[in-house]
Amino acid sequence: MSGKKDRPRRGRRVSFMSAGAKPSEKRTPSITGLRFTVDTAHGGAAFVDLVEVRQRRLALAFGAALRELAPTVVRKTVASRAQALKRFFRFLDEEAKVEGPEHLRAEHIDGFESWLEAQGTKARHCVLAHVISVLRSVDAGLPGVVDEKLQQRLRYTSARPLARSTPRDAYSRYVAKQLRDAARADVLAIAQRIKSPPPIEHSDSILRECLETINAVIETEGTVHFDYSKVKNFRVRSWRLGMEVGRPSRNLHARHYLLVDDLIPFFVLLSLETGLEPECIKALRVDCLRNPAAGTVEIEYCKRRARGSEWKRLRVRDGASSTAGGIIRMIIELTAAARKHKPSENLWVYFNLGRLLGDFPGSFRKLKHNWVARHGIIDDDGKPLHLLLTHLRKTHKSLWYTKTQGDLGRFAVGHTPEIAARHYADLPSLRHLHERAVADGLSDALTSALEPVLLTPENEAAARKDPASLQLPLSITEARGVLNGKQDVWLASCVGFHKSPFAAEGEPCPEPFWGCLECHNAVITARKLPAIIAFLDFIVARRADTADADWWPKFGRAWSRITEQVLPAFSEAVVADAREKARRLEHQPYLPMEAHT
Numbered sequence: 001m002s003g004k005k006d007r008p009r010r011g012r013r014v015s016f017m018s019a020g021a022k023p024s025e026k027r028t029p030s031i032t033g034l035r036f037t038v039d040t041a042h043g044g045a046a047f048v049d050l051v052e053v054r055q056r057r058l059a060l061a062f063g064a065a066l067r068e069l070a071p072t073v074v075r076k077t078v079a080s081r082a083q084a085l086k087r088f089f090r091f092l093d094e095e096a097k098v099e100g101p102e103h104l105r106a107e108h109i110d111g112f113e114s115w116l117e118a119q120g121t122k123a124r125h126c127v128l129a130h131v132i133s134v135l136r137s138v139d140a141g142l143p144g145v146v147d148e149k150l151q152q153r154l155r156y157t158s159a160r161p162l163a164r165s166t167p168r169d170a171y172s173r174y175v176a177k178q179l180r181d182a183a184r185a186d187v188l189a190i191a192q193r194i195k196s197p198p199p200i201e202h203s204d205s206i207l208r209e210c211l212e213t214i215n216a217v218i219e220t221e222g223t224v225h226f227d228y229s230k231v232k233n234f235r236v237r238s239w240r241l242g243m244e245v246g247r248p249s250r251n252l253h254a255r256h257y258l259l260v261d262d263l264i265p266f267f268v269l270l271s272l273e274t275g276l277e278p279e280c281i282k283a284l285r286v287d288c289l290r291n292p293a294a295g296t297v298e299i300e301y302c303k304r305r306a307r308g309s310e311w312k313r314l315r316v317r318d319g320a321s322s323t324a325g326g327i328i329r330m331i332i333e334l335t336a337a338a339r340k341h342k343p344s345e346n347l348w349v350y351f352n353l354g355r356l357l358g359d360f361p362g363s364f365r366k367l368k369h370n371w372v373a374r375h376g377i378i379d380d381d382g383k384p385l386h387l388l389l390t391h392l393r394k395t396h397k398s399l400w401y402t403k404t405q406g407d408l409g410r411f412a413v414g415h416t417p418e419i420a421a422r423h424y425a426d427l428p429s430l431r432h433l434h435e436r437a438v439a440d441g442l443s444d445a446l447t448s449a450l451e452p453v454l455l456t457p458e459n460e461a462a463a464r465k466d467p468a469s470l471q472l473p474l475s476i477t478e479a480r481g482v483l484n485g486k487q488d489v490w491l492a493s494c495v496g497f498h499k500s501p502f503a504a505e506g507e508p509c510p511e512p513f514w515g516c517l518e519c520h521n522a523v524i525t526a527r528k529l530p531a532i533i534a535f536l537d538f539i540v541a542r543r544a545d546t547a548d549a550d551w552w553p554k555f556g557r558a559w560s561r562i563t564e565q566v567l568p569a570f571s572e573a574v575v576a577d578a579r580e581k582a583r584r585l586e587h588q589p590y591l592p593m594e595a596h597t
Helices: 056-072 075-095 106-118 124-141 148-153 173-195 205-221 229-240 248-253 260-274 278-282 324-334 336-341 365-375 390-403 417-425 428-450 457-465 476-483 513-518 526-544 548-569 572-583
Strands: 035-039 045-049 289-293 296-302 311-317 350-352 355-357 522-524
Touching (some): 106 124, 173 260, 173 324, 205 229, 229 248, 260 311, 260 350, 260 365, 278 390, 296 324, 311 324, 324 336, 522 526
Antiparallel strands (some): 289 296
16 A cells, blocks of 8 residues: 555444443434535425524524425425515514524514514515424424423414405506407417428528538427537638528527417416416426317316315316317427427426526526516506416406406306305406496386386386286275376376375375376376476476576486486387477466476
8 A cells, every 4th residue: 555545544443232221312413514415396396595593593493394394385385484484584583582492482482473573564464474384393293392381372373353355457448458369469479480480591692501410400309509519610600691690599599499488478368368377387297188179178277275175167168279178289389399318397488598407497587587578568558568477367256256247146156156256256357347347237226116017108008008017006996096197197197196105104205296206106108298398398497597407406317217217118109199288288287396496
């Protein structure tokens, strides 16, 4: 052995544990570092960094709990829990001295909630829930370490009343149309780009040869690296010819695969057509279409929040590219070439940053902003739209609610009527529909309760043959008397002058004579039209010399009732004959003093 490195190292004595000896009860956390990466159920790996935390032993316990919980949640949830823990550690730095999980008490949880409230945290119960869920995992992993009172405190999130959250609103029909039109235009352009790319024809033979070789490599190997010699030659040759190269790797692969930018229009269009949750659309599988029948198909999707019944199906239209089924079939067709080189069960396979990916990107805020800006999509105030994917589902529900006219039996798809009404019908953007429905209902109720009975000459002739068909609260003899004019008042016949809805039974009607137009006791026939038209001429003449503030309260409803309901109920010939009779009157009909004052 000539070298120092080859010298043997000195050994050590071997010791054996006695048969009755017990191993040390001291446990070490399964994580020895505070910066690590964990695999999640969806969204890829999540990076956790707790290095800056001062309470190292407590941070190690929390890190171990995060690792245990990660395979059951999505990447975004892991990131949210890590951020909530960092805020909890900041609170402990300021308010309490805690080194390990055995030093935590129930007062720390309540104090953390008060600390969040003092800082103005809006969704403090969400932050608190993240910390409590991790603490529950710590208690399960380290039995006997967590304080007993703290264990009881972990059974609930907060003892304070929780105010009702503001529901996410839907986009208006104006914004929804912009989104749908922009997405459809892009989807058609993407399909044209991949299905029928323009042939490689270039006046420069060297450039054409480079492009043909690069496309052949992409078809054979899946991708081509930007350092590939032909790609370098392509960039250099384009630069010498004064051509704008842009992003050559992206543009060269765009002839074959979907790009990460292309996911936005497909996502927007699919969400507006189906109303699926964003996380469900991201997790769609390539075999999600099931049971096609009669122009429809079922979409099988996974809703992770539905514990115990995660897999669900939604029947949608199927056919052209404008239908939900057609959109998914187009995505499957456009990603077929990519699946040969990137086998994946996920629906979304695309090219990004020099490689093929088979998982929907976790965050694409910049891509959404660029897409909205490129199409010039604006909100209802004329400002650039801030696109939130969670609002697309609400928009679909809002449009469907309007289409079904609020029929919960048709509207509640995938939810109970109670959930559908609370979460998807009670939206600020639909409030005007509800208010209008209430106003229309009250108006109809008032109209049906107060409107008179209108008898055209044809209906009057039928009623004379069968007075019972009038369904008046009178005997047949009394009904014939009403039709013959024996109970006429000024503008109508009255079936109950001493049974007025405006006074106690037995007392005479206290309403002015034009109140008959608002009374269900009134029966108006063609015989009373001349008097009604004469009264109409009178109130129209009074309008010229009376202020609107005085005229409308007195004659407004009578004028509306005559012009919008009474006269339109009779034929033009009957009304014209009544007008002629009103003109031939020798003098103006007597009008009581109440009409003049």
